[in-house]
Structure formats: structure tokens, C-alpha cells
Amino acid sequence: MNGKTTDNHSIGYGTYIMVWLGLVALTAMTVTVSGFNLGALTFVMALLIAISKSMLVGSYFMHLKFEKTVFRVFISVCIVTFIVIIVLTFSDLSFR
């Protein structure tokens, strides 16, 4: 390996397939859980499972786990901004 390619990462096929199996299992889980009548918890569960799935896709398929720290800083800033907007909107909606 020369200097130019050291920043590139190589994950084996097996890891990707394991991640995919995890994603399929979580999809089955979210469909199953939605069948139970958990009230408000149904929405929270669906959201939690979707967040776990997107973290799996981000970390492994999109290589974020092996990327430089600055990438995670970018994404954190974006997500925190989005959360602030959600909180502000709902604080307005709830107290009208």
C-alpha cells in the first residue's frame, strides 16, 4: 500500500452481509412491533428502530466508522441543527 491509499478502508464482504442481516431483522422487528397496541410507545419504538437502522447504514455502508473525525463533526452539526428546529416547532405547536 502506498501513501495515497492508506486513508481508504477496506471492509470484508462478510461484515457487509452481517450488517444487511441486522437491517432485515430490524425491519421485521419494526413491522411486528407496529402490530402490538402500545399507544404512544408505538411511534417511539418505530423511530428508535429507524434511527438504529440508519446508524448501521451510516457506520458500515457509508464507512463513517472509518472516516476522519471531521466528517462526524459535520453530520453532528447538521443533526443538532435539525433537532433544535424540531424542538422550537413543537414548543410553538404545544403551547398555542
Next chain:
Amino acid sequence: MNQEAEAVLGQSLSEDTHEHVHRDDIGSRMGMWLFLLTELLLFGGMFLLYASYRFLYPDGFRAAAIELNTFIGAMNTIILLTSSLSVALSIAALQKGQKKLCIYLLYFTLLSGLVFLINKYFEWGTKFQHGIYPKGPALENMSQGQIMYFGLYYVMTGLHGLHVIAGMVFISIVLALVIKNKLTSTNYTKLENSGLYWHLVDIIWIFLFPLFYLIH
């Protein structure tokens, strides 16, 4: 400057440009990520709209969601997840120098995208047949909450569908570049960036599926 020195300078310059390829893989991925974040906020705005109206019309959203076919939604989720896997594998294959495998995996990705869109076509088609479309006979008689739900459903899954089409265009272009040996085991950033876009489209669907199909 004498001619000899100029010749030496010229030679070293040309050698220089020959050895140093003007490429910045990390910068290129960084640029792609910045673009993906703008996409995230574009869909984020719509998710915010969805959350607000679901908060205002919980019953209308529940009543409208029953119309959606959970089975087709779940199938499309699996199809997109599998196509994400095949893109990730195609990058690994190219890194390992397995060009043929990489090409097959990219063809598989394109096929998955197409199947996803065909499912979507039938899904929308059924809704249209039931009169659920703007100014449609069934939609006119629905409550405000149901109308909001279907408006958001069409806009969000429609915009997502456009992203699937754009992703397929990107994958087709990199596929052609791989076939022509323009992308190789040491130079595959374009494939990587197209893959990032495809994964983003997958992540958006990961959220769309439970929010529209799994409300009970």
C-alpha cells in the same frame, strides 16, 4: 535563464505533473457529504411538516394509513436495503480488483432500483383507482387530517422516487466508467460517492416506511 536550465526545469515540471495525480479523495468525499447534508435538511423539513400535522390530526393520520399496503412497503424496504448491500459490496469488489463481480453487483443495484419503482407505480396506481388523488372523488370526502396525510404521502414518496431515479443515473454512469476501466482498485472515489448517495436514499426510506405505513 539559459536554455539548459529551462529544459531541466521543464522536464522536472512534466515529471512532477505526471507523478502527482491531481486528486483529493478525502476532499471529494467531504464535498459529497456536504451535499448529502443539504438533502438531509430538505427531507428534514418535510419530516417536520409530517410530525406537526400528525400532532394536530392524530385520528386522520391513523384512518388514512390503513389504506396503505404494509406488505408492499416492507418488500420495498427489503429491496432498497439489499440494493444498498450490493453497492457496498461492489466498492469492496473494486478495491480487491474483482472488476467482473463489481459490474454484476452494480447491475443488480440498478435492477433493484427499477423493481422498487415498479412497486411504487402499482402502489400509486391503486390509490388513483380508489379516487385518492388531488381533487379525486374519494379524497374530497375525507377529513382534513386524511387529506394532509395523503398530500404528504405523495410529495414525500414522490420526491424520494425522484431520488431513486437520480441514484440510478449516477450508478449507471459509474458502471460505464468501471466497464471502461476509468475506475480501478486505486481510483474509485466516484463509485464511492455514488454509493453514498444511494445509501442516503435508503436511509430516507428507512424513515418513510414506519412513518407512513406502520401507524396503528
